[in-house]
Amino acid sequence: MIRRALSSPAEGGPAVHQDESPVLPDYGGACLSEIVPALFHLEDFAKDKLDTPPWLPLPLHGAKQVVLLVLDGLGWDQLREKRAHAPFMSSMLGGPITSVVPSTTAAALTSIVTGAPPSAHGVVGYRVKVGDEVLNTLRWETQSGDARKSVPPSSFQEVAPFLGQKPPVVSRAEFIGSGFTNAHLEGVPIHGWRLPSSLCVEVGSLALEGAPFIYAYYDGIDKIAHERGLGEYFDAELAATDELASRLYDALPRGCVLAMTADHGQVEVDSDPIVIDEAILDDVKLLSGEGRFRWLHVVPGATKRVRDACEAAYGDVAWIHTRDELDAEGWFGGPLRPHIAARLGDVALIARSPVAFLDPCDTGETQLVARHGSQTRAEMYVPFVALAS
Numbered sequence: 001m002i003r004r005a006l007s008s009p010a011e012g013g014p015a016v017h018q019d020e021s022p023v024l025p026d027y028g029g030a031c032l033s034e035i036v037p038a039l040f041h042l043e044d045f046a047k048d049k050l051d052t053p054p055w056l057p058l059p060l061h062g063a064k065q066v067v068l069l070v071l072d073g074l075g076w077d078q079l080r081e082k083r084a085h086a087p088f089m090s091s092m093l094g095g096p097i098t099s100v101v102p103s104t105t106a107a108a109l110t111s112i113v114t115g116a117p118p119s120a121h122g123v124v125g126y127r128v129k130v131g132d133e134v135l136n137t138l139r140w141e142t143q144s145g146d147a148r149k150s151v152p153p154s155s156f157q158e159v160a161p162f163l164g165q166k167p168p169v170v171s172r173a174e175f176i177g178s179g180f181t182n183a184h185l186e187g188v189p190i191h192g193w194r195l196p197s198s199l200c201v202e203v204g205s206l207a208l209e210g211a212p213f214i215y216a217y218y219d220g221i222d223k224i225a226h227e228r229g230l231g232e233y234f235d236a237e238l239a240a241t242d243e244l245a246s247r248l249y250d251a252l253p254r255g256c257v258l259a260m261t262a263d264h265g266q267v268e269v270d271s272d273p274i275v276i277d278e279a280i281l282d283d284v285k286l287l288s289g290e291g292r293f294r295w296l297h298v299v300p301g302a303t304k305r306v307r308d309a310c311e312a313a314y315g316d317v318a319w320i321h322t323r324d325e326l327d328a329e330g331w332f333g334g335p336l337r338p339h340i341a342a343r344l345g346d347v348a349l350i351a352r353s354p355v356a357f358l359d360p361c362d363t364g365e366t367q368l369v370a371r372h373g374s375q376t377r378a379e380m381y382v383p384f385v386a387l388a389s
Helices: 032-039 042-047 076-081 087-091 105-114 179-184 196-208 220-228 232-250 303-314 323-328 363-367
Strands: 066-071 093-098 127-130 133-136 169-172 190-193 213-218 257-262 284-290 293-298 318-322 347-351 381-388
Touching (some): 032 066, 032 105, 032 257, 066 232, 076 381, 087 232, 087 381, 105 179, 127 284, 133 284, 169 196, 190 196, 196 213, 220 232, 232 257, 293 303, 303 318, 303 347, 318 323, 323 347
Parallel strands (some): 066 213, 066 257, 169 190
Antiparallel strands (some): 093 381, 127 133, 257 381, 284 293, 293 347
């Protein structure tokens, strides 16, 4: 049985347990893909007396001005377990919602800003197949190099951000003009920051000028988790991020609501990634995805053989599924159109234990301490909380 998040999560979130079955997104309910549509219709909920989504934090009900702060890599479990390091964010009202499939930055951020599931926007992973190569969607590179010309971002992802509106975005200055930025934020005005303190100044200034909605993005937690894991370095960054959120809140005019969410959580993994058995790889043309959601692109006619071999070899540490199985069960939020399905492999190794599966062609992944991408509760549940100024 597939376990889905409740549309109205209880305080404290679901009980801690072993991940024997995957957590799937609550598409249409308490999910990242529903935040922007809800925030852009707050007045409609009040004016037309429509039912406000039960997962929408109370301070947002009837709000006239909202800042949405997206913190890359802060899972609900990590925030709850380490609340002593984040007193301000822990004081905000709300609860957990789900990320998307896979629980990775490229897919999740695109779902947040477009209000669409991965099946609709097509950014279905960190590394996806394009032609005969693999595209790193965050770097927008293939083995041949910069792919902005060979894989135009605007045609790769065609859903307009923010429901076609153009609210200000405050993000790292170095992201401006990148392939991924062009893919998920095309046409939106971006105000760049180079130090976290500038983020607060930029957002505060835009709020004081009266912008009704502001999107702000900060990636420090994800960076430190990848490099150092979830120990003392993570705690220090969480405390620094909490102070950042508090200062951002103090910079807002009275009546503005600060909302906070994240794209995914984190899991510390074994230091040595699993090397996929050579007998299995004999039937595999290409690997894509990432360590905790590894796609195998198999030779024609070998899908069942590879799936069965993976189940026998790795079924104790991973959920093994074919692309068609995942598509039929709605993991990506709706039927995959052929050109989007072609970006994915044939068989997926989806880690449920703290492990990762090696792709020798993706050497940058081998040093990561904490990871994400799979459907465990630690990776899938993220906060959606708010506080009115």
